[in-house]
Amino acid sequence: MRKSIRISKLIGAVLTVLAISFLVKLGFWQLERAEQKQLFFEDYANRSEQVVELNQLHSPSTRVPRFSQVRIRGQFKDDYLLLDNQIHEGEVGYHVIGLLQAELANTERVVMVNMGWVALGASRDQRPKLTMPQQPLSIQGYFYQPELSSVWGAGKYMIENDQHPVRVQQLDAEAIAQTLQLPIEPYVVLLSENEELGWPRAWQPQVMTPEKHRAYAWQWFSLALACLLVFWFASRSKKITTEE
Numbered sequence: 001m002r003k004s005i006r007i008s009k010l011i012g013a014v015l016t017v018l019a020i021s022f023l024v025k026l027g028f029w030q031l032e033r034a035e036q037k038q039l040f041f042e043d044y045a046n047r048s049e050q051v052v053e054l055n056q057l058h059s060p061s062t063r064v065p066r067f068s069q070v071r072i073r074g075q076f077k078d079d080y081l082l083l084d085n086q087i088h089e090g091e092v093g094y095h096v097i098g099l100l101q102a103e104l105a106n107t108e109r110v111v112m113v114n115m116g117w118v119a120l121g122a123s124r125d126q127r128p129k130l131t132m133p134q135q136p137l138s139i140q141g142y143f144y145q146p147e148l149s150s151v152w153g154a155g156k157y158m159i160e161n162d163q164h165p166v167r168v169q170q171l172d173a174e175a176i177a178q179t180l181q182l183p184i185e186p187y188v189v190l191l192s193e194n195e196e197l198g199w200p201r202a203w204q205p206q207v208m209t210p211e212k213h214r215a216y217a218w219q220w221f222s223l224a225l226a227c228l229l230v231f232w233f234a235s236r237s238k239k240i241t242t243e244e
Helices: 002-045 173-179 212-241
Strands: 051-053 069-088 090-103 109-119 137-144 167-170 184-191
Touching: 002 212, 069 109, 090 184, 109 137, 167 173, 173 184
Parallel strands: 051 069, 069 167, 109 184
Antiparallel strands: 069 090, 069 137, 090 109, 137 184
16 A cells, blocks of 8 residues: 555656656746847847848858848749748738849859748649749848748658649758759848839738747746645645545
């Protein structure tokens, strides 16, 4: 009898420790996300007015601050990507990602250009057929490196290339480059709202605020404390019952 009680106590303690560890980890993860979002909003607010010429740079992804104004010359390929699950004025659709072939510091590369939003259409089985600009051009926009999800299947498994245009769940440049066999740069140019080409777009940050992440963090910490208190009271109650 006493042995089974000890075993049940041990199992309860182990499960409680695991639950508390998991909840605390979630809380710290939310605090980390809050810091990242704080930097995200600060970068957008403090973006430079000086225009950076991407064609002249080696490795722009390590030299250009996020949301800097940039200009790039090149020519769009006929193919393009559809970034899935994008909301505009309450309607679901895609962001159109043009593939701009450009010479970057004497090397031919492909730069992803977010050209704005298009509606989903009548069915997900029928992807929008769009016409890209045909002539060489110079465009202006904002420099951005997408945040990539770390969940299972967020890489090449989330690229739907069963038909064209290719539909993607996130702009994972490495996975897209492997799928399309193109030398794609690891960043995106958000096409300026002042450019005449493209589709409707507005680039103000539309992500969860740092304050909301912090609120979620304290919820997880509170749940961890609640688990600890429940376990403590349960242990005290069993101890009193045994003594009686």
